[in-house]
Amino acid sequence: xxxxxxxxxxxxxxxxxxxxxxxxxxxxxxxxxxxxxxxxxxxxxxxxxxxxxxxxxxxxxxxxxxxxxxxxxxxxxxxxxxxxxxxxxxxxxxxxxxxxxxxxxxxxxxxxxxxxxxxxxxxxxxxxxxxxxxxxxxxxxxxxxxxxxxxxxxxxxxxxxxxxxxxxxxxxxxxxxxxxxxxxxxxxxxxxxxxxxxxxxxxxxxxxxxxxxxxxxxxxxxxxxxxxxxxxxxxxxxxxxxxxxxxxxxxxxxxxxxxxxxxxxxxxxxxxxxxxxxxxxxxxxxxxxxxxxxxxxxxxxxxxxxxxxxxxxx
Numbered sequence: 001x002x003x004x005x006x007x008x009x010x011x012x013x014x015x016x017x018x019x020x021x022x023x024x025x026x027x028x029x030x031x032x033x034x035x036x037x038x039x040x041x042x043x044x045x046x047x048x049x050x051x052x053x054x055x056x057x058x059x060x061x062x063x064x065x066x067x068x069x070x071x072x073x074x075x076x077x078x079x080x081x082x083x084x085x086x087x088x089x090x091x092x093x094x095x096x097x098x099x100x101x102x103x104x105x106x107x108x109x110x111x112x113x114x115x116x117x118x119x120x121x122x123x124x125x126x127x128x129x130x131x132x133x134x135x136x137x138x139x140x141x142x143x144x145x146x147x148x149x150x151x152x153x154x155x156x157x158x159x160x161x162x163x164x165x166x167x168x169x170x171x172x173x174x175x176x177x178x179x180x181x182x183x184x185x186x187x188x189x190x191x192x193x194x195x196x197x198x199x200x201x202x203x204x205x206x207x208x209x210x211x212x213x214x215x216x217x218x219x220x221x222x223x224x225x226x227x228x229x230x231x232x233x234x235x236x237x238x239x240x241x242x243x244x245x246x247x248x249x250x251x252x253x254x255x256x257x258x259x260x261x262x263x264x265x266x267x268x269x270x271x272x273x274x275x276x277x278x279x280x281x282x283x284x285x286x287x288x289x290x291x292x293x294x295x296x297x298x299x300x301x302x303x304x305x306x307x308x309x310x311x312x313x314x
Contacts, residue, residue, distance in 0.1 A: 047282040047285065047288065048060065048064070048288060048311060048313065049210065049247050049256055049280055049282065049288070050212075050311075051212060051245040051247065051258050051260050051276075051278065051280075051292075052068070052258075052260070052276065052278055052290055052292045052307045052309055053243055053245070053260050053262045053274075053276060053292075054212045054213060054214060054243040054244065054245040054260055054262070055170075055198070055200055055212075055214060056166070056168075056200070056202050056212055057156065057158075057165075057166040057167050057168040057200035057201050057202045057212070057214075058156060058166050058168070058202065059095050059098065059099055059100065059101050059154070059156045059168070060093050060095045060101060060313065061095065062095070062286075062313035062314060063092070063093065063094055063095070063313065063314060064091075064092070064093040064311060064312070064313045065090070065091070065092050065093075065311070065312045065313075065314075066090070066091045066309055066310065066311040066312070067088065067089065067090045067091075067108075067309070067310055068088070068089045068090075068091075068307055068308070068309040069086070069087075069088055069307070069308045069309075070086065070087050070088075070089065070305065070306070070307050070308075071085070071086040071087075071305050071306045071307075072084070072085060072086075072294070072302035072304075072305035073302060073303055073304050073305060074296075074302060074303035074304070075114075075145070075228075075301065075302045076228050076300070077114065077145070077225060077226060077227075077228055078225050078226050078227045078228065078229075078230060078231060078235075079116065079117055079119055079225050079231070080114035080115060080116050080117060080137060080188075080225070081114060081115050081117055082114055082115050083112055083113075083114040083139075083145070084112050084113060084114070085110055085111060085112025085113075085139070085145065086110075086111060086112065087107060087108070087109055087110035087111065087112075087144065088107075088108040088109050089105065089106065089107050089108060089144070089147065090105070090106050090108055091103065091104065091105040091106070092104050099155055099156045099157070100153065100154065100155050100156075101153075101154050102151070102152070102153060102154075103150075103151070103152045103153075103154060103170075103172070104150070104151050105147070105149065105150045105152075106149045106177075107142070107143055107144030107147055107148070107149065107177075108142065109140075109141075109142055110139070110140065110141060110142075110143065110144055110145060110180060111139070111140040112138075112139050112140070113136055113137065113138050113139065114136070114137055114139065115135075115136055115137070116135050116136075116137050116184075119231055135184055137182050137183060137184050137188075138182060138183040138184075139180040139181070139182050139188050140180065140181055141178050141179060141180040141181050142177065142178040143176045143177055143178040143179060143180055143192075144176075145180075145226075146226070147174070148174040148175055148176045148177070148192055148193070148194070149174060149175060149176070149177045150172055150173065150174035150175075150196075151172050151173065151174075152170050152171060152172025152173075152196070153170065153171060153172060154168055154169070154170040155168065155169055155170075156168045157169065160203055160204065164203070165201055165202075165203045166200075166201065166202045166203065167199070167200065167201050168199075168200045169197070169198070169199055169200075170197065170198045170200065170216075171195070171196065171197040171198075172195070172196060172197075173193070173194070173195045173196070174192075174193065174194050174195070174196070175192065175193045176191065176192035176193070179191075188225050191222050191223065191224050192220065192222060192223050192224065192226065193220070193221060193222040193223075194218050194219055194220040194221065194222075194223075195218075195219055195221070196216060196217060196218040196219070197216055197217060198214050198215065198216030198241070199214060199215050199216070200212075200213070200214040201213055201214070207249060207252075208248060208249045208250055209246060209247070209248055209249070210246070210247040211244070211245070211246055211247075212244070212245045212246075212247065213242075213243060213244040213245065214241065214242075214243050215240075215241065215242055216240070216241040217238055217239065217240045217241065218238065218239045218241070219237075219238045220235075220236065220237050220238070220239075221236055222235070222236075223235045223236070223237070228270045228300065228301075229266060229268075229269035229270040230269070233266075233269060237266060238266060239264050239265060239266060239270075240263075240264070240265060240266070240267060241262075241263065241264050242262075242263040243260065243261070243262045243263070244260070244261050245258060245259065245260040245261075246258065246259050247280070254281060254282045254283070255279060255280070255281055255282075256279065256280040256281075256282065257277075257278075257279055258276075258277070258278045258279065258280060258292070259275070259276070259277055259278075260274075260275070260276040260278065260292070261273070261274070261275050261276075262274045262276060262294075264301065265300065270300050271298055271300050272296065272298055272300045272301025272302070273296070273297040273298045273301070274294045274295065274296055274297065274301060274302070275294075275295050275297055276292045276293065276294045276295070276307075277292065277293060277295075278290060278291060278292030278293070278307070279291055279292075285313075286312060286313050286314060287310070287311065287312055287313075288310070288311040289308075289309070289310055289311075290307070290308070290309040290310075290311070291306070291307070291308050291309075292306070292307045292309075293305070293306050293307075294306075294307070
């Protein structure tokens with residue numbers, strides 16, 4: 001089975017599972033008109049329980065702030081290989097009109113090193129063509145690598161209470177705010193802009209499992225030094241996304257194991273598949289802490305990494 005088939009199978013299983021009927025569980029008894037006890041489900045705490053990569057298809061009922069510390073190894077870029085980096089991101093979500101929210105995401109800092117590839121470089125002023133030295137390059141700055149500063153609008157058009165499933169559409173744009181600086185070749189990521197869209201779905205299947213998934217794409221219509229498919233594919237490229245996650249509640253506690261599978265690629269020269277075991281600790285209804293460890297299953301994308309995230313809602 002090739003990567004494209006794997007991505008389609010994962011998405012089909014997730015969406016099919018979302019439409020299965022939900023089991024009904026008993027709760028606290030109430031008196032009926034016949035004098036018999038009737039079981040109803042107790043009200044659940046308002047936890048968000050959103051996986052690190054796959055977004056929920058629900059509108060938040062509070063302003064939400066989150067920050068993520070990320071690290072990855074062996075990421076290939078257009079003109080460098082084996083990037084090892086770490087960084088910090090921040091995100092704020094502003095809900096409005098019950099069915100809409102605005103999400104703003106900003107890379108705060110990125111630091112790492114990579115190995116330059118022996119490719120031809122055209123000097124913009126003189127027009128000379130030279131070969132890039134195969135040196136180790138240090139990169140750092142206040143921009144991201146693939147994730148730029150972004151703004152997106154999200155609207156929920158189906159709810160589980162009324163339709164049996166939550167579904168949300170999202171679209172937005174992103175632009176690099178500060179190129180990464182290097183110790184030998186000037187700037188990395190000289191320019192970068194993309195627009196993107198997603199369709200998200202989630203459903204609580206029963207008391208111990210919630211399924212989450214989304215389909216989407218990013219179109220990088222301006223980029224530099226970035227396309228992991230190589231110089232042959234140019235600076236304009238599109239990456240498709242197919243993410244699926246299960247959020248589990250095996251212990252009926254504030255600790256929730258999560259398993260995600262994330263596909264990102266162009267369905268041709270670059271295809272990354274990650275499996276991400278993680279855990280969410282719901283400290284209370286206003287604070288959640290998360291940790292995940294991406295593991296690469298394909299030859300493309302990061303081979304191993306980590307994500308640590310804190311979420312505050314108020």
